[in-house]
Amino acid sequence: MGGDGARMLRELSVADSLERLAGSQYGRIVYSRRGTPIIRPVNHIVEEDAVIVRAQLGASVLRGDGELVAYEADSFDVKTRRGWSVIVTGVAHVVRDPELVRRYEALIDPWVNLLRDHVIRIETEVVTGLELIGENDECDADLDERAL
Numbered sequence: 001m002g003g004d005g006a007r008m009l010r011e012l013s014v015a016d017s018l019e020r021l022a023g024s025q026y027g028r029i030v031y032s033r034r035g036t037p038i039i040r041p042v043n044h045i046v047e048e049d050a051v052i053v054r055a056q057l058g059a060s061v062l063r064g065d066g067e068l069v070a071y072e073a074d075s076f077d078v079k080t081r082r083g084w085s086v087i088v089t090g091v092a093h094v095v096r097d098p099e100l101v102r103r104y105e106a107l108i109d110p111w112v113n114l115l116r117d118h119v120i121r122i123e124t125e126v127v128t129g130l131e132l133i134g135e136n137d138e139c140d141a142d143l144d145e146r147a148l
Helices: 014-022 100-107
Strands: 007-013 026-033 036-047 052-055 069-077 080-095 118-133 143-147
Touching: 007 014, 014 036, 014 069, 014 080, 014 118, 026 052, 052 080, 052 100, 069 118, 100 118
Parallel strands: none
Antiparallel strands: 007 118, 007 143, 026 036, 026 069, 036 052, 052 118, 069 080, 080 118
C-alpha cells in the first residue's frame, strides 16, 4: 500500500519545529468566530518561542486579547514527496508597545499591500511538527513506521 515512492512520517522535536517555522515566510492562522473556524494566510516571524503576525482590521484575528489560536506552516515538494508541517497552538495577544510594533512591522515582510493595523504575538503552548521522509532517509527513534 502507499504506492510507488511511499513516504514515512518522522516527528520533529520542538526545537526543529520552531527552526522550520522560523525559516518559512508565511503560514496560516486559525481562529474561531461564532463557533466557526476561520483560516487566514499571513506572513510571520518567530521570536524565541513566539510567532508574530500582522493582521488587517477587515480580517481581524482578535475580537479581544487572549484568544486561543493555532498557526500552521509547511513546505512540500510534490516531485520528491518530501516536506514538513509545523503547527503551534497558543494564546494570541495584540502587541501594544509602540516600539515593539514598529520593530515587528519592520521585520515582517507582507506579500499583500493592505493596511495592517494589528501586530499579534502568539505565545506557543503546544508545538508539533512532522516530516515526510523516504525509507532510505536518516531515521531516528521517533520514526513513525506508517507509510503514506
